[in-house]
Amino acid sequence: MEAIERHLTANREEHLKQLTQLLSIPSISALSEHKPDVRKAAEFIRDALTKAGFDHAAIMETGGHPVVYADWLHVEGKPTVLVYGHYDVQPVDPLQLWKTPPFEPDIRDNQIFARGASDDKGPTFMHIKALESILQVEGELPVNIKFCIEGEEEVGSANLDSFLEAHKSQFAADLVLISDTTMLGPDQPSICYGLRGLAACQIDLQTANTDLHSGIYGGAVPNAIHALVELLVSLHSPDGTITVDGFYDGVAKLSEAEQKEYASLDHDDEAYRKSLGLPALHGEPGYTTLERLWARPTLEINGIYGGFQGEGTKTVIPNEAHAKITCRLVPNQDPKNILDKIEAHITKHTPEGATVTFTRADTGHPYLAPYDHPAIQLAADAYTHAYGIKAVFTRMGGSIPVVETFSQLFHIPVVLMGFGLNDENFHAPNEHFSLDNFDKGLRTLCYYYKHLANAL
Incomplete structure (x- = not known):
C-alpha cells in the first residue's frame, strides 16, 4: 500500500486536473439541449478508462443516454467486481445563487465547487483513478473489474433495467461496488447497508x-x-x-445489533431540530429519529x-x-x-x-444487505485505514433503485462506499466535494480493492 499511496500523492494534481475537465462538461440528462454534452461526458469517461489501462472501453447505446462499459479480466480464479456510477448531473437553476459558474470548477477552502462534484462524477472518477494507480504501481489488479457508468441516473434510470437484462452476461459479477451515498460527517466514515x-x-x-x-x-x-x-x-x-x-x-423490525449501532451514533435531536429551523420534530411514535429516517x-x-x-x-x-x-x-x-x-x-x-x-x-424496491458480510466488513477496515477512525454502519433514508436491480438481477451483494457529505449541496446551487475526502477516499478504495479477493 505504501507505494500506491506515494503514487497517489505524486499524481494528485494531475488527477484533480482530469476531474476538473470532467466537471466542466454540462452533462444535464434532464434537458434535451444538453444531449450532446451528456454524450461528451460519456466519451470522456470512455477515454479515461482506456488511458487507465482498461480493456473494451465502449459507449453502449440504450433507449436514452448511453452506458459506458470497460473491463479488466486478467486474474483467473479471482472474483469480479462491477463498479457502478453515473456521469449525468442535475440542472443548475437557480443559476444566480451560484458563487462561481457551475461548470467552471473552482477550488476554495480545500473543496471543489461544480455541478456533479459530489453527485456523482467525483466519487465515480475516484474509482477509475484508484484502480489506475494500482495498475501503474503493480502492473496488475488484485481482482477482475467491470464498469457500468450510466447517463440517466438523475432522470430515474428509465432504460437501465432493460439494458442490463439484455446484457446480463456481459455485466455479471460477484460484487457490485457503488460510491453514490454519503458519510455521516467529515470525520465519521460510514457504510450504508440499506436503502428505502x-x-x-x-x-x-x-x-x-x-x-x-x-x-x-x-x-x-x-x-x-x-x-x-x-x-x-x-x-x-x-x-x-x-x-x-x-x-x-x-x-421487518430492527435487530438488537442494529438498535445498538444506531444508539452508539449519539444522534443529537435538539441540534437536528435547530438546524432545520423547526419548533419540534414529528414522526411515528415509539422510534428514534434515526430509526424513523432509515428503518421505518x-x-x-x-x-x-x-x-x-x-x-x-x-x-x-x-x-x-x-x-x-x-x-x-x-x-x-x-x-x-x-x-x-x-x-x-x-x-x-x-x-x-x-x-x-x-x-x-x-x-x-428497498434494499438491505447483511452488514456482517465479509465484503462489507472489509469496507469498514478500508475506511479505518485511510481515516484513522472506525467506520459505522448505517442505512439511508433515500432510494437508489439500481441497487435493488443489481441485487435481483445478479443475486450478489452490493457494497455502498460513499465519500460525499450531506451538506455538499448536491442537487442545489454551489455543489461541492471535499478534497480531503477525495484524498482519503482514494486511499480507502485502493485498500479495499487490494484486500477484496480474500473477502469473497
Whole structure:
C-alpha cells in the first residue's frame, strides 16, 4: 500500500486536473439541449478508462443516454467486481445563487465547487483513478473489474433495467461496488447497508364540471380543495402513524445489533431540530429519529394544488384539486402492493360529491444487505485505514433503485462506499466535494480493492 499511496500523492494534481475537465462538461440528462454534452461526458469517461489501462472501453447505446462499459479480466480464479456510477448531473437553476459558474470548477477552502462534484462524477472518477494507480504501481489488479457508468441516473434510470437484462452476461459479477451515498460527517466514515424503496402516485380530485361562483353556489355544492384536504388528512393519525390498512404489514423490525449501532451514533435531536429551523420534530411514535429516517416507512404529500393561485382574490369554488404523494419503503414492502393499498384507501375515503383519479408513478424496491458480510466488513477496515477512525454502519433514508436491480438481477451483494457529505449541496446551487475526502477516499478504495479477493 505504501507505494500506491506515494503514487497517489505524486499524481494528485494531475488527477484533480482530469476531474476538473470532467466537471466542466454540462452533462444535464434532464434537458434535451444538453444531449450532446451528456454524450461528451460519456466519451470522456470512455477515454479515461482506456488511458487507465482498461480493456473494451465502449459507449453502449440504450433507449436514452448511453452506458459506458470497460473491463479488466486478467486474474483467473479471482472474483469480479462491477463498479457502478453515473456521469449525468442535475440542472443548475437557480443559476444566480451560484458563487462561481457551475461548470467552471473552482477550488476554495480545500473543496471543489461544480455541478456533479459530489453527485456523482467525483466519487465515480475516484474509482477509475484508484484502480489506475494500482495498475501503474503493480502492473496488475488484485481482482477482475467491470464498469457500468450510466447517463440517466438523475432522470430515474428509465432504460437501465432493460439494458442490463439484455446484457446480463456481459455485466455479471460477484460484487457490485457503488460510491453514490454519503458519510455521516467529515470525520465519521460510514457504510450504508440499506436503502428505502419508493412508491409514488398522484391524486386528481374533481367535483363540478367547472369552477363555480362562491356567492351564487357557495353552501350548496362540494369544494374540491375541501374534499382533497379531508381525503389527505385520512392518511395519517395526528401522531404521524400511517392509517392506510395493511401499510405496515410485514415490516421487518430492527435487530438488537442494529438498535445498538444506531444508539452508539449519539444522534443529537435538539441540534437536528435547530438546524432545520423547526419548533419540534414529528414522526411515528415509539422510534428514534434515526430509526424513523432509515428503518421505518413513510407516506409524504409532496405537492398540493388547485383553485386560484394568483394575486388578490377570486371568489370561486374550485372544481379540481391535486396532490402528489411518495412513500419511502423498507424491507418486506412491495411498491405495487403499497400502491394497491393506498388506492383502496383513497376509494374508501373519497368524500361525497367528489370523484378521484389515482395515477401510479415511480417505484423502487428497498434494499438491505447483511452488514456482517465479509465484503462489507472489509469496507469498514478500508475506511479505518485511510481515516484513522472506525467506520459505522448505517442505512439511508433515500432510494437508489439500481441497487435493488443489481441485487435481483445478479443475486450478489452490493457494497455502498460513499465519500460525499450531506451538506455538499448536491442537487442545489454551489455543489461541492471535499478534497480531503477525495484524498482519503482514494486511499480507502485502493485498500479495499487490494484486500477484496480474500473477502469473497
